[in-house]
Amino acid sequence: MTMPAALFISDLHLQSSHPRTSAAFLSFLEHHAQYAQALYLLGDLFEYWAGDDDLEDPFNARMTAAIRAVSDAGVHVYWIAGNRDFLVGSGFAAAAGATLLSEPHVATIAGQRVVLLHGDAECTNDVPYMEFRAMVRQPAWQKQFLSMPLSQRKSIIAGLRNRSREHNGEKSYDIMDVTPDAIAQVFSEQASTVMIHGHTHRPAVHTAGDTLRYVLPDWECDTTPQRGGWIAIDGRGNITRHELDGSIIE
Ligand SMILES: [Mn+2]
Numbered sequence: 001m002t003m004p005a006a007l008f009i010s011d012l013h014l015q016s017s018h019p020r021t022s023a024a025f026l027s028f029l030e031h032h033a034q035y036a037q038a039l040y041l042l043g044d045l046f047e048y049w050a051g052d053d054d055l056e057d058p059f060n061a062r063m064t065a066a067i068r069a070v071s072d073a074g075v076h077v078y079w080i081a082g083n084r085d086f087l088v089g090s091g092f093a094a095a096a097g098a099t100l101l102s103e104p105h106v107a108t109i110a111g112q113r114v115v116l117l118h119g120d121a122e123c124t125n126d127v128p129y130m131e132f133r134a135m136v137r138q139p140a141w142q143k144q145f146l147s148m149p150l151s152q153r154k155s156i157i158a159g160l161r162n163r164s165r166e167h168n169g170e171k172s173y174d175i176m177d178v179t180p181d182a183i184a185q186v187f188s189e190q191a192s193t194v195m196i197h198g199h200t201h202r203p204a205v206h207t208a209g210d211t212l213r214y215v216l217p218d219w220e221c222d223t224t225p226q227r228g229g230w231i232a233i234d235g236r237g238n239i240t241r242h243e244l245d246g247s248i249i250e
Helices: 019-031 052-056 058-072 090-096 127-136 139-146 150-169 180-190
Strands: 004-009 038-041 076-079 098-100 105-109 112-117 194-197 204-208 211-215 230-234 239-242
Touching: 004 105, 019 058, 052 058, 052 090, 052 150, 058 076, 058 090, 076 090, 090 098, 112 180, 127 139, 139 150, 180 194, 180 204, 211 239
Parallel strands: 004 038, 038 076, 076 098, 112 194, 194 211
Antiparallel strands: 004 230, 105 112, 204 211, 230 239
8 A cells, every 4th residue: 555645534523521532533643644645634523612722621732732743744734624613713723733724625636636525514405504504604703702701602512512412313314414416516616526525424435427425434432333434545546445443445
Protein backbone atom coordinates (compact mmCIF):
# COMPACT_ATOMS: atom_id res chain seq x y z
CA MET A 1 0.00 0.00 0.00
CA THR A 2 1.30 3.41 -0.90
CA MET A 3 1.26 6.26 1.56
CA PRO A 4 -2.26 7.65 1.78
CA ALA A 5 -2.78 10.94 -0.02
CA ALA A 6 -5.70 11.63 2.28
CA LEU A 7 -7.72 10.10 5.08
CA PHE A 8 -11.31 11.02 5.93
CA ILE A 9 -13.24 10.61 9.18
CA SER A 10 -16.44 12.03 10.62
CA ASP A 11 -19.04 11.56 13.34
CA LEU A 12 -16.77 10.50 16.19
CA HIS A 13 -18.96 12.51 18.55
CA LEU A 14 -16.01 12.83 20.92
CA GLN A 15 -17.00 13.38 24.54
CA SER A 16 -15.26 12.70 27.83
CA SER A 17 -17.96 10.19 28.85
CA HIS A 18 -16.92 7.90 25.93
CA PRO A 19 -13.26 7.20 26.75
CA ARG A 20 -12.83 4.19 24.45
CA THR A 21 -14.01 6.18 21.44
CA SER A 22 -11.57 8.95 22.34
CA ALA A 23 -8.79 6.37 22.72
CA ALA A 24 -9.64 4.90 19.29
CA PHE A 25 -9.38 8.39 17.80
CA LEU A 26 -5.98 9.02 19.42
CA SER A 27 -4.79 5.62 18.17
CA PHE A 28 -6.00 6.43 14.65
CA LEU A 29 -4.08 9.71 14.70
CA GLU A 30 -0.90 8.05 15.94
CA HIS A 31 -0.93 4.95 13.76
CA HIS A 32 -2.65 6.11 10.56
CA ALA A 33 -3.29 9.83 10.15
CA GLN A 34 0.30 10.70 11.00
CA TYR A 35 1.48 8.89 7.86
CA ALA A 36 -0.98 10.52 5.46
CA GLN A 37 -0.41 13.66 3.44
CA ALA A 38 -3.74 15.07 4.50
CA LEU A 39 -6.42 14.42 7.09
CA TYR A 40 -9.99 15.59 6.49
CA LEU A 41 -12.31 15.90 9.50
CA LEU A 42 -15.77 15.94 7.92
CA GLY A 43 -17.95 17.05 10.81
CA ASP A 44 -19.26 16.01 14.20
CA LEU A 45 -15.79 15.19 15.43
CA PHE A 46 -17.09 16.52 18.73
CA GLU A 47 -20.45 15.67 20.28
CA TYR A 48 -20.93 19.39 20.75
CA TRP A 49 -18.84 22.56 20.67
CA ALA A 50 -19.97 25.49 22.80
CA GLY A 51 -17.36 27.92 21.48
CA ASP A 52 -13.59 28.13 21.19
CA ASP A 53 -13.32 29.33 24.80
CA ASP A 54 -14.27 25.73 25.70
CA LEU A 55 -10.72 24.77 24.65
CA GLU A 56 -9.92 25.27 28.33
CA ASP A 57 -11.87 22.11 29.06
CA PRO A 58 -9.20 19.42 29.64
CA PHE A 59 -10.86 16.89 27.35
CA ASN A 60 -11.23 19.35 24.47
CA ALA A 61 -7.65 20.52 25.02
CA ARG A 62 -6.34 16.94 24.90
CA MET A 63 -8.18 16.07 21.67
CA THR A 64 -7.14 19.34 20.05
CA ALA A 65 -3.50 18.88 21.04
CA ALA A 66 -3.52 15.40 19.50
CA ILE A 67 -4.72 16.84 16.19
CA ARG A 68 -2.04 19.52 16.53
CA ALA A 69 0.65 16.84 16.89
CA VAL A 70 -0.42 15.33 13.55
CA SER A 71 -0.41 18.76 11.94
CA ASP A 72 3.03 19.48 13.40
CA ALA A 73 4.24 16.18 11.90
CA GLY A 74 3.53 17.69 8.47
CA VAL A 75 0.03 16.40 7.75
CA HIS A 76 -2.37 18.95 6.25
CA VAL A 77 -5.41 18.90 8.51
CA TYR A 78 -8.73 20.17 7.14
CA TRP A 79 -12.02 20.68 8.94
CA ILE A 80 -15.62 20.80 7.77
CA ALA A 81 -18.19 21.56 10.46
CA GLY A 82 -20.93 19.15 11.40
CA ASN A 83 -24.35 19.89 12.83
CA ARG A 84 -22.96 19.53 16.36
CA ASP A 85 -19.62 21.28 16.18
CA PHE A 86 -20.39 24.15 13.79
CA LEU A 87 -19.34 26.70 16.43
CA VAL A 88 -15.71 25.74 15.94
CA GLY A 89 -13.85 28.87 14.94
CA SER A 90 -10.42 30.35 14.38
CA GLY A 91 -9.34 29.68 17.98
CA PHE A 92 -9.79 25.94 17.52
CA ALA A 93 -8.23 26.07 14.05
CA ALA A 94 -5.10 27.72 15.44
CA ALA A 95 -4.87 25.34 18.41
CA ALA A 96 -5.37 22.25 16.22
CA GLY A 97 -3.23 23.40 13.30
CA ALA A 98 -6.27 22.85 11.10
CA THR A 99 -7.63 24.71 8.09
CA LEU A 100 -11.38 25.39 8.26
CA LEU A 101 -13.19 24.71 4.98
CA SER A 102 -16.69 25.73 3.98
CA GLU A 103 -18.90 23.08 2.42
CA PRO A 104 -19.29 21.70 -0.09
CA HIS A 105 -15.55 21.71 -0.68
CA VAL A 106 -13.97 20.25 -3.78
CA ALA A 107 -10.50 18.84 -3.15
CA THR A 108 -8.27 17.54 -5.92
CA ILE A 109 -6.64 14.46 -4.47
CA ALA A 110 -4.33 12.28 -6.55
CA GLY A 111 -5.71 14.00 -9.63
CA GLN A 112 -9.31 13.30 -8.71
CA ARG A 113 -11.96 15.95 -7.94
CA VAL A 114 -13.69 14.87 -4.74
CA VAL A 115 -16.57 16.83 -3.24
CA LEU A 116 -16.54 16.83 0.56
CA LEU A 117 -19.35 17.73 2.93
CA HIS A 118 -20.81 16.73 6.27
CA GLY A 119 -24.22 15.71 4.91
CA ASP A 120 -26.75 17.42 7.16
CA ALA A 121 -27.51 20.15 4.60
CA GLU A 122 -28.61 17.47 2.14
CA CYS A 123 -31.26 16.00 4.49
CA THR A 124 -33.73 18.36 2.88
CA ASN A 125 -36.83 16.34 3.81
CA ASP A 126 -36.19 17.24 7.45
CA VAL A 127 -37.84 20.64 7.20
CA PRO A 128 -37.67 21.63 10.89
CA TYR A 129 -33.96 20.79 10.96
CA MET A 130 -33.30 22.76 7.76
CA GLU A 131 -34.97 25.79 9.37
CA PHE A 132 -32.93 25.36 12.55
CA ARG A 133 -29.76 25.01 10.48
CA ALA A 134 -30.47 28.16 8.49
CA MET A 135 -30.86 30.06 11.76
CA VAL A 136 -27.78 28.81 13.61
CA ARG A 137 -25.47 29.14 10.61
CA GLN A 138 -26.09 32.90 10.45
CA PRO A 139 -23.09 34.95 11.66
CA ALA A 140 -25.42 37.27 13.61
CA TRP A 141 -27.02 34.35 15.49
CA GLN A 142 -23.62 32.87 16.26
CA LYS A 143 -22.25 36.20 17.45
CA GLN A 144 -25.14 36.64 19.83
CA PHE A 145 -24.96 33.05 21.09
CA LEU A 146 -21.21 33.25 21.64
CA SER A 147 -21.65 36.45 23.63
CA MET A 148 -23.41 34.45 26.38
CA PRO A 149 -21.41 33.02 29.25
CA LEU A 150 -19.95 29.57 28.48
CA SER A 151 -21.97 27.88 31.24
CA GLN A 152 -25.21 29.28 29.80
CA ARG A 153 -24.29 28.12 26.28
CA LYS A 154 -23.57 24.64 27.59
CA SER A 155 -26.93 24.38 29.30
CA ILE A 156 -28.76 25.58 26.17
CA ILE A 157 -26.90 22.97 24.10
CA ALA A 158 -27.73 20.24 26.65
CA GLY A 159 -31.41 21.18 26.34
CA LEU A 160 -31.26 21.04 22.54
CA ARG A 161 -29.57 17.64 22.63
CA ASN A 162 -32.28 16.25 24.91
CA ARG A 163 -35.05 17.62 22.71
CA SER A 164 -33.36 16.30 19.55
CA ARG A 165 -33.15 12.81 21.08
CA GLU A 166 -36.87 12.85 21.84
CA HIS A 167 -37.75 14.34 18.47
CA ASN A 168 -35.66 11.99 16.34
CA GLY A 169 -37.31 9.01 17.99
CA GLU A 170 -40.52 10.04 16.24
CA LYS A 171 -39.01 10.48 12.80
CA SER A 172 -39.06 7.86 10.13
CA TYR A 173 -35.74 6.34 9.15
CA ASP A 174 -36.01 7.75 5.62
CA ILE A 175 -36.38 11.35 6.60
CA MET A 176 -33.05 11.34 8.43
CA ASP A 177 -31.10 10.38 5.29
CA VAL A 178 -29.89 12.64 2.52
CA THR A 179 -32.32 13.14 -0.35
CA PRO A 180 -31.27 11.99 -3.84
CA ASP A 181 -32.24 15.37 -5.36
CA ALA A 182 -30.01 17.32 -2.97
CA ILE A 183 -27.09 14.97 -3.68
CA ALA A 184 -27.60 15.19 -7.45
CA GLN A 185 -27.62 18.97 -7.19
CA VAL A 186 -24.29 19.04 -5.33
CA PHE A 187 -22.71 16.71 -7.90
CA SER A 188 -23.88 18.90 -10.75
CA GLU A 189 -22.97 22.24 -9.13
CA GLN A 190 -19.51 21.04 -8.14
CA ALA A 191 -18.79 19.30 -11.47
CA SER A 192 -17.59 16.22 -9.64
CA THR A 193 -18.45 12.53 -9.79
CA VAL A 194 -17.00 11.45 -6.43
CA MET A 195 -18.36 12.51 -3.03
CA ILE A 196 -17.44 11.70 0.57
CA HIS A 197 -19.70 12.64 3.45
CA GLY A 198 -20.82 11.54 6.90
CA HIS A 199 -23.69 12.50 9.17
CA THR A 200 -26.15 9.70 8.37
CA HIS A 201 -24.21 6.99 10.26
CA ARG A 202 -24.94 4.62 7.38
CA PRO A 203 -21.56 3.69 5.90
CA ALA A 204 -21.89 2.63 2.27
CA VAL A 205 -20.89 3.30 -1.30
CA HIS A 206 -23.72 4.43 -3.53
CA THR A 207 -23.56 4.52 -7.31
CA ALA A 208 -25.96 6.59 -9.36
CA GLY A 209 -25.27 7.20 -13.03
CA ASP A 210 -21.56 7.96 -13.27
CA THR A 211 -21.33 9.15 -9.65
CA LEU A 212 -19.84 7.45 -6.60
CA ARG A 213 -20.92 8.57 -3.12
CA TYR A 214 -19.02 7.29 -0.10
CA VAL A 215 -20.66 7.56 3.31
CA LEU A 216 -18.43 7.48 6.40
CA PRO A 217 -19.27 5.47 9.52
CA ASP A 218 -19.81 7.01 12.91
CA TRP A 219 -17.53 5.90 15.74
CA GLU A 220 -18.76 4.26 18.95
CA CYS A 221 -16.26 2.16 20.85
CA ASP A 222 -17.87 2.38 24.28
CA THR A 223 -20.60 -0.11 23.36
CA THR A 224 -20.39 -3.48 21.61
CA PRO A 225 -20.14 -4.14 18.78
CA GLN A 226 -17.73 -1.26 18.31
CA ARG A 227 -18.22 0.96 15.27
CA GLY A 228 -15.85 3.22 13.40
CA GLY A 229 -13.46 3.46 10.51
CA TRP A 230 -12.30 5.74 7.77
CA ILE A 231 -11.88 6.28 4.05
CA ALA A 232 -8.50 6.58 2.37
CA ILE A 233 -7.36 7.80 -1.04
CA ASP A 234 -3.92 6.56 -2.06
CA GLY A 235 -1.40 8.26 -4.32
CA ARG A 236 -2.95 6.66 -7.39
CA GLY A 237 -6.44 7.86 -6.56
CA ASN A 238 -7.77 4.51 -5.32
CA ILE A 239 -10.46 4.96 -2.69
CA THR A 240 -10.74 2.39 0.09
CA ARG A 241 -12.99 2.03 3.13
CA HIS A 242 -11.35 0.85 6.35
CA GLU A 243 -12.48 -0.82 9.54
CA LEU A 244 -11.32 0.46 12.92
CA ASP A 245 -8.38 -1.98 12.81
CA GLY A 246 -7.30 -0.60 9.44
CA SER A 247 -8.43 -3.58 7.37
CA ILE A 248 -10.02 -2.81 4.01
CA ILE A 249 -13.76 -3.30 3.54
CA GLU A 250 -14.21 -5.17 0.25
MN1 LIG B 1 -23.98 15.02 11.89
